[in-house]
Amino acid sequence: MPDTPAITGIDIPPSHEHAPLLGDGRYQHDAGGVFRELYQTHGPVAPVLLPGGVPAWLTLDHQTLRRVTEDTATFARSSKRWRLGPLLPPDWPLWPLLGGGQAQDSLLYAEGEMHRQRAGALSSALEAVDRNEFAARCQQISEQLLARFAPAGAAELMADYALQLPVLAMSWALGAPEEDSRNLPADFAAMLSGGPDTIAGWHRARAVVARLVAQARRRPGANVASRLAAHPIALSDEQLVEDLLVTYIAGHIPTAYLIGTTLRLMLTGDRFTDTLRRGRLSVSDALHEILWHDTPTQVFAGRFTSRVTELGRYRIPARDLVLLGLAAANTDPALRPDPAAGVRDNRAYLSYSHGPHSCPMPARDLSEVMASTAIEALLDALPGLSLACHPNQLRWVSTIWMRGLESLPVRFDPAALSLGTPRGLPWM
Ligand code: HEM
Known part of the structure; x- marks a missing residue:
């Protein structure tokens, strides 16, 4: 994450004098x-x-995270409440995930009844996605992507696969044409990087979604954008753009990182490859293991205090920023009293957060369909798959919020390629 010079007008309070710099x-x-x-x-x-x-505050355990996400009156969502907001330049690289500019008008930052209605409308539109059709589409997209690099016997699975599939699958569900979605992975990555292209990436992605909304108004179809546009709460064009953009961003990057990190586990963890080979663990088990131990959503932004409040050992001033420590909460022994017991049927992790603003239930289902289909299709198609570098050489993307691999180079046997034919795991 690039170093950003101190911002004029922002003083470090005594409570933050020795605080670490996230990122x-x-x-x-x-x-x-x-x-x-x-x-x-x-x-x-x-x-x-x-x-x-x-300055900001970070929650570090399960109970505090639950309190902050449930008590929406004290820990409110709208970034307009943030006392430091007016002092931050519009190009401050963290604005896109903290509600800067037009993003403030999305359901992510809506509060109370307005949020309830918008989150409900989006959930209904996502719920109506036919799971079987969506899975079939994910399979088809996986095979198309695999066909591009399979003959080479080598690939970089983040750029060539994990970062492509969710955006193409979501574009299908949302109703955006494929050609419009092609550059979205790069734009979303730029937005999250906190680098110089952050704001430009945000504008480019927004333009794609604005075209999608115009199309949903002009020629409604059987897709999420059209269903949301037709919902009785009658969202404006601007609101539709913001809510669909949030859906894209919230869905794409975490799912892509979940796919990459799970593949890494399967390719590097002896314990895992061995248990998989013996059929005792499924891809779904591997995904949940990552959602426990190596979640793509490490820290999520955020909540803004509506009044002075006690939290942990601190008295937090009004209109301060509180960040959600999701990865930290997942390690709380209160969630898993016996870590050695394994995670097979335990889905109590907080990677999707908690409370009214947490990831919508149908969205979680869709992400699991995307991730499991992507991984299974890949393992079926590429026998002999192995990492093309030492595990220690794998690098993580530099961002405060997420955990995902920069790249995942692999090799495999191109001669044994068999697309579309389900087979056993490559190491069986
Ligand atoms: C591995 C995959 C995913 C993870 C880990 C994840 C995680 C999260 C988290 C942590 C939040 C923020 C919660 C908060 O502020 O308390 C969130 C919100 C959201 N997610 Fe997901 N998500 C994933 C996939 C998806 C997918 C596939 C979609 C869409 C199809 C989606 C749509 C949303 C939306 C719309 C919100 C905003 C909810 C609101 O503010 O009411 N997410 N997600």
């Missing part, structure tokens, strides 16, 4: 270690700094 080198290398140390020093909520020297 610095240490954080990128070992975020889990940073969360553990913060918990030991500060307890369930810690002062942290964001790039530019912007």
Whole structure:
């Protein structure tokens, strides 16, 4: 994450004088270690700094996360409440995920009845996606992507596969033409990077969704955008663009990272490959293992205090930013009293967050369909799949919010390729 100079007018309060900078080198290398140390020093909520020297608070356990996400009156969603908001330049790289600019008008930052209605409308539109048809489409997209690189006997699975499939599958469900979606993976990655192309990426992605909304108004079809446009709550064009953009972004990157990190586990973890070979664990088990231990959503932004409130050992001022420590909460022994017991049937992780703003239930289903279809199609099609570098050489994307691989180089035997024919796992 690029270093951002201190922002004029933002003072570091005494509570934050020794606070760590989220996104610095240490954080990128070992975020889990940073969360553990913060918990030991500060307890369930810690002062942290964001790039530019912007103070915030980070939750670090399960109970605090539940309190912050359930008590929406005290920990409100609209970033217009943030007292530091007016001091931050419009091109501050973290704005896209903190509700800067037009994103403020999306359901993500809506509150109360307005949020209830918009989240309900989106959930109904997503719920209506036929799961079998969606899975078949994901399979078809997987096979198309595989066909592009399979003859080469080598691929970079993040760029060539994991980052492509969710956006193409979501474009199909939302109703966007494929040619419009082609550049979206790069635009979303730019938005999340916090780098110089963040704001431009955001504008490019927004333009694609604006065309999708215009099409849903002009020629409604059997898709999420058209169903949302026709919903009785009568969203404006602007609201439709914002809610569909949120759906795209919220769905694409975490699912892509979930696919990549799960493949990494399967390709590098002896314990896992061995248990898979013996048929004791499924791809679905591997996905849930990642959602427990290596979630794509590490820290989620955020909530804004509506009044002075006690949280953990601190008295948090009104109109401050509280970040949700999802990965940290997943390691809380209160969620898994016996970590050695395994995670097979335990889905109590908080990677989808909690409370009224958490990831909508039908969205979670769709992400699981995308991820499991992508992984199974890949394992079926590419026998002899193995990592093309040492596991220690794999690098993680540099962002505060997410955990995902920068690249996942693999090799396999092109001669044995068999697309579309279900087969056993490559190592069987
Ligand atoms: C591995 C996959 C996914 C993960 C880990 C994930 C996680 C999350 C998290 C942490 C939030 C924020 C919750 C909060 O602020 O408390 C969220 C919100 C959201 N997610 Fe997901 N998500 C995933 C996939 C998807 C997919 C596939 C879709 C769409 C089809 C989606 C749509 C949404 C939407 C619309 C919201 C905003 C909800 C609101 O504010 O009311 N997500 N998700």
